[in-house]
Amino acid sequence: xxxxxxxxxxxxxxxxxxxxxxxxxxxxxxxxxxxxxxxxxxxxxxxxxxxxxxxxxxxxxxxxxxxxxxxxxxxxxxxxxxxxxxxxxxxxxxxxxxxxxxxxxxxxxxxxxxxxxxxxxxxxxxxxxxxxxxxxxxxxxxxxxxxxxxxxxxxxxxxxxxxxxxxxxxxxxxxxxxxxxxxxxxxxxxxxxxxxxxxxxxxxxxxxxxxxxxxxxxxxxxxxxxxxxxxxxxxxxxxxxxxxxxxxxxxxxxxxxxxxxxxxxxxxxxxxxxxxxxxxxxxxxxxxx
Ligand code: C2E
Ligand code: MG
Ligand code: MG
Ligand code: MG
Numbered sequence: 001x002x003x004x005x006x007x008x009x010x011x012x013x014x015x016x017x018x019x020x021x022x023x024x025x026x027x028x029x030x031x032x033x034x035x036x037x038x039x040x041x042x043x044x045x046x047x048x049x050x051x052x053x054x055x056x057x058x059x060x061x062x063x064x065x066x067x068x069x070x071x072x073x074x075x076x077x078x079x080x081x082x083x084x085x086x087x088x089x090x091x092x093x094x095x096x097x098x099x100x101x102x103x104x105x106x107x108x109x110x111x112x113x114x115x116x117x118x119x120x121x122x123x124x125x126x127x128x129x130x131x132x133x134x135x136x137x138x139x140x141x142x143x144x145x146x147x148x149x150x151x152x153x154x155x156x157x158x159x160x161x162x163x164x165x166x167x168x169x170x171x172x173x174x175x176x177x178x179x180x181x182x183x184x185x186x187x188x189x190x191x192x193x194x195x196x197x198x199x200x201x202x203x204x205x206x207x208x209x210x211x212x213x214x215x216x217x218x219x220x221x222x223x224x225x226x227x228x229x230x231x232x233x234x235x236x237x238x239x240x241x242x243x244x245x246x247x248x249x250x251x252x253x254x255x256x257x258x259x260x261x262x263x264x265x266x267x268x269x270x271x272x273x274x275x276x277x278x279x280x281x282x283x284x285x286x287x288x289x
Contacts, residue, residue, distance in 0.1 A: 001205065001209075001210035001211065001212055001213070024080050024083075027072075027076075027077060027080045028080055028083075028084040028086075030066060031064075031077060031080060031081050031084060031086055031090075032084070032086065034064060034066075034090075035089060035090060035093060037067075039064055039065050039066065039067070040062060040063065040064055040065075040090070040093065040094075041063045041065065041263055042060050042061065042062060042063065042094060042097055042098055042101070042263070042264070043060075043061045043063050043261035043262055043263050044058040044059065044060060044061070044098075044101070044261060044262060044263075044264055045058060045059045045061060045254060045259060045260065045261035045262075046058055046254070046258055046259040047059060047112065047232060047252050047253070047254045047258075048252065048253050048254070048258050048259075049251070049252060049253075050233075050242075050245065050246040050250050050251060050252055050253045051246070055109060055259075056108070056109065056110060056252065057109060057110035057111065057112050057144065057252075058102070058105075058109065058110075058111060058112070059112040059113075059114070059146070059254065059261075060094060060097075060098035060101075060111060060112065060113050060114070061074065061114070061261045062074050062078070062090070062094055062114075063263070064077055078116065082116055082118050087116045087118050087119060088118075088119060088122055088124070091115065091116065091119045091128075092128050092132075094113060094114075095113055095128060095129065095132045096132050096135070096136070098111055098113055099111065099132045099133065099135075099136040099138045099143065100135075100136045101264050102136075102138055102142060102143075103136045103137050103138045107139075107142070109142075110141075110142045110143070110144055110172070111138070111142060111143055111144065112144045112145075112146055112174065113143065113144070113145055113146070114145075114146045114147075114176065115145045115146065115147050116147075117147060117148065117150045117151040117153075117154050117159075120147060120151050120159055120162055120163065121154070121155075121156035121158060121159055121162075122158075123158065125162055125166075126162060126165050126166070126169075129143075129166065129169070129171065130169075139170075140169045140170035140171045141170045141171075141172075143171045143172070144171065144172030144173065144174055144195070145166065145171060145172070145173055145174070146174045146175075146176040146197065147173065147174070147175065147176060148175070148176045148177050148180075148181055149175060149177075149178065149180075149181030149182070149183035149187075150181055150183075151163075152183040152184075152187045153181065153182060153183055160190070160192075163192040163193075164192060167192055167194075172194055172195065173192055173193045173194060173195070174193060174194070174195035174196070174197055174232070175193045175195070175196050175197065176197050177197065177199045177234070178196045178197055178198055178199055178220060179198065179199050179201075179202055179216060179220065180199045180201065185223075188223070188227055188229075191227070193229065194228075194229055194230065195229055195230045195231070195232060196220060196224050196229055196230075196231050196232070197231075197232045197234050197254075198217055198220055198221075198231060198232065198233050198234060198245075198250070199234055199235075200233075200234040200235020200236075200255070201213075201235075202216055202217050202220075203217070203233050203234065203235055203236060203241050203244070203245060203255075204235065204237075204241070206244060207238065207240050207241040207244050214244075217233075217245065217248055217250075218248055221248055221249050221250055225249070230251040230252065231249075231250045231251050231252070232250070232251065232252040232253070232254055233245035233250045233252070233253050233254070233255070234254050234255065235254070235255045235256075236253050236254065236255030236256075236257050236258060237255050237256045237257050238257060239257065241255070241257070242255075242257055242258075
């Protein structure tokens with residue numbers, strides 16, 4: 001059984017003599033100007049219904065085009081932005097921009113936005129959400145936040161209240177990368193989350209014949225059903241993986257097979273890969289730009 005963990009989180013090569021701390025300091029300084037220099041953009045990746053193959057949502061994924069380094073992975077720069085106290089400002093920009101984009105889509109298509117656990121802990125998230133919805137006219141039911149289990153690990157005094165408040169607004173909450181964190185299953189009883197996103201490492205390993213990963217996916221789906229939650233399989237890259245998770249009863253599918261993340265500016269058609277020609281894709285209505 002191949003290891004499902006350790007999916008090359010960060011492959012950027014740093015010469016041994018170069019201090020990682022120096023590297024982070026440089027990145028932090030660059031991140032401080034990235035917003036005002038308009039170096040950020042958002043890519044949208046489709047999420048489809050496992051049975052009907054219809055696009056039900058797009059996930060907003062932050063992109064940073066650094067003036068000299070080029071594209072920097074969010075897995076690399078988001079932790080730096082968190083440590084530098086920059087994630088709230090960046091997150092607010094992502095939320096505003098993505099909500100404005102989603103307001104142009106057909107009404108049945110939802111928007112998923114990633115939130116760092118730090119954003120959930122911090123004051124002002126609720127106000128930012130209300131303001132983004134009001135300014136863009138996006139219905140709260142069309143917005144869903146994705147948070148990893150770390151939200152429970154580093155839970156602050158306001159975390160529970162904020163999650164509850166978002167839920168009562170009608171905003172959806174999904175547990176991202178499920179199975180890779182260290183949180184207790186008991187948290188699921190609190191019922192703030194209505195969706196579990198099964199980490200792609202399990203999908204990959206199970207499709208490669210790993211019985212343990214298969215058992216974990218089955219258990220997650222069965223547990224989610226019992227709790228009235230839906231499931232999304234992340235990182236579906238092959239037809240075999242798609243068939244596997246669909247046959248196991250997974251509700252939604254996301255991955256390169258279905259569509260890669262694509263910037264909205266570059267095309268009028270949604271981000272859908274050519275392999276998935278049978279997809280019934282909503283037409284994006286563009287009212288401006
Ligand atoms: P995530 O939320 O779990 O997003 C899914 C990641 O998997 C994305 O990487 C996506 O491009 C990638 N992916 C999707 N399908 C496939 C596939 O079939 N195969 C493979 N190998 N990868 C696939 P990305 O865009 O590099 O983002 C990485 C992480 O950075 C995200 O993981 C999320 O945790 C974080 N992130 C991205 N945007 C934001 C943001 O606006 N705010 C915050 N706080 N975090 C963000
Ligand atoms: Mg996500
Ligand atoms: Mg994920
Ligand atoms: Mg992730």
